[in-house]
Amino acid sequence: MKRIAFLLVAVATVAGIVVSAAPTSGPANEEATAPIYGITIPPGYRDWKLIAMDQLLVPGKADQLRAQLGNDIAIKAFKEGKVPFPDGTMIAAIHWTRVPSEDNDKVLAGPFPGAQSFVVGSPVNVQFMVEDSEKYAATGGWGFADFTDGKPGDKALHEICFACHTPAKDRDYGFTHYAP
């Protein structure tokens, strides 16, 4: 059971793209701070602009719709297509369950027989990537953080973030492309 729980969290993390939040300053709230990278949830991240979206399916384990949002520094860099991302870049990856929408299907049934609509269900987790080339020099300039219900994942979870993102090294460790 414990292993399944870990896998579920890991799934979210791996597929989660490049994630991070802001380095904290001042007195830290341990319970709200992600281990290793010392990142807390950046205020207002839900209002950041859309980078892209995706769907993750891990049979029997995860079925998600996911959005990647970026702060202004991130969005500017994505639009210019420049890597590495500048210090201050913050990217949020929000993951929800994917659920069928009966309401939408009813509307679609008339004009489009067999049509299926899937919408976001409940929140699963939120991940952040925060660029600070000095502070996070050992991990490609990125700090990583994962939160579920506002609480950070454990140390073991955060230890695998960077390794999983390494295949995207030529894109500065981010999997997400800006959606046209």
Place this chain on the structure above:
Amino acid sequence: MKRIAFLLVAVATVAGIVVSAAPTSGPANEEATAPIYGITIPPGYRDWKLIAMDQLLVPGKADQLRAQLGNDIAIKAFKEGKVPFPDGTMIAAIHWTRVPSEDNDKVLAGPFPGAQSFVVGSPVNVQFMVEDSEKYAATGGWGFADFTDGKPGDKALHEICFACHTPAKDRDYGFTHYAP
């Protein structure tokens, strides 16, 4: 001078909120204006904030990932859960093809055998809903517009918008719920 600067900013602000997206005034560019409702593509809509996202599957016809973005008026209303939406509300629905990501699947294959990642492909179309309770009184206060490659769909297409949205009348004709 200071006052002039202020006025310029104010004009720009008002124009940006009220005019830019919606009904055109002055000489209209027929080719860029959606029929019936007279709506042109609102500048900057891609940078609006995320309302929600969904997936649409119409077997043999459409396989899409879709995002709904809103201008500031729309986002405020969604967060407050108030209907009807106030005049000036603008909602964009951006639709992309859904495509498998081999890059992501490779990364996922190790820790999560069988995992599949789907990302946005190419743009399909962009649709807008613009609230103007007076101008669009006959269609629930909403003007509708559909664009593909920057060009509006034809009159026949726009004639069905309102009818299709009528089942969502109790939510002011919008299908989308704000994603938590």
